[in-house]
Amino acid sequence: MRDNIYADALANVAEFRFDEQVAAVFPDMIQRSVPGYGNIIAMTGLIAERHAQDNTRCYDLGCSLGASTLAMAARLPQRAVQFIAVDNSPAMLDRCRDAISSLDNAPDITLLCDDLQNVPIANASVVVLNFTLQFVPLAERDAVLGNIYNGLQPGGALVLSEKIRFENPVMQELTTDLHHAFKIANGYSALEVSQKRNALENVLIPETLAGHEERLRRAGFRNFGAWFQCFNFLSLVAIK
Numbered sequence: 001m002r003d004n005i006y007a008d009a010l011a012n013v014a015e016f017r018f019d020e021q022v023a024a025v026f027p028d029m030i031q032r033s034v035p036g037y038g039n040i041i042a043m044t045g046l047i048a049e050r051h052a053q054d055n056t057r058c059y060d061l062g063c064s065l066g067a068s069t070l071a072m073a074a075r076l077p078q079r080a081v082q083f084i085a086v087d088n089s090p091a092m093l094d095r096c097r098d099a100i101s102s103l104d105n106a107p108d109i110t111l112l113c114d115d116l117q118n119v120p121i122a123n124a125s126v127v128v129l130n131f132t133l134q135f136v137p138l139a140e141r142d143a144v145l146g147n148i149y150n151g152l153q154p155g156g157a158l159v160l161s162e163k164i165r166f167e168n169p170v171m172q173e174l175t176t177d178l179h180h181a182f183k184i185a186n187g188y189s190a191l192e193v194s195q196k197r198n199a200l201e202n203v204l205i206p207e208t209l210a211g212h213e214e215r216l217r218r219a220g221f222r223n224f225g226a227w228f229q230c231f232n233f234l235s236l237v238a239i240k
């Protein structure tokens, strides 16, 4: 289904929420809004294949419709890993459950409808945070990363993908403009781009690459780096 949520002029643009309306159009919305999304999901599967250890867990925090979990599961057939997919949006999780159960040979995935901050991470070899930490209040992000570090097995990997901002104003303006051009090229109107930006204003709080690196270090990670970037969208991998 095509994302037309912000196509008509709205008298009041409400704060963005992951409700039924968004869940219904989510695959189209994220493909047309996040440059590199398809690559990041596919490579998440490859990273999981490299780092998953038997008799451990692979977590997908903020799983939406389960794209990252399914990419991991596809690369890890017949492996003794448990997949745990978490999202606090019931609309997303219902659709995720339907999508998984409609698959032939559906992988065994535990779905948790909860705030990811309530989910203890234990015996993990892979943890994925694909475009989710950006929605967690800033003051709570250190605890999320600490929880992940503590729950990872040695050799385990965290994939952290985020929209970022730049300290350098020229780079900030350039990447913002290019991201908007990407959305226009994908069929969104200038009105849709601007109303969506307003809806996300206080909901999606991007940080700089340096901010993410400092947090990873505070959490305990010593080995990490960016493996993908397109404009102001970045993915990091951190190894325990």
Ligand code: GEK
Residues within 6 Å of the ligand: 018, 030, 041, 061, 062, 063, 064, 065, 066, 067, 068, 086, 087, 088, 089, 092, 114, 115, 116, 117, 129, 130, 131, 132, 135, 136
């Ligand atoms: C993908 N990873 O397709 N606890 C649990 N879930 C949360 C929380 C929270 N505190 N905050 C937000 N979410 C997915 C895409 S979308 C990214 C992730 C985007 C959930 C929220 O309900 C939504 O489903 C997801 O995180 C973010 O690769 O829409 O830009």
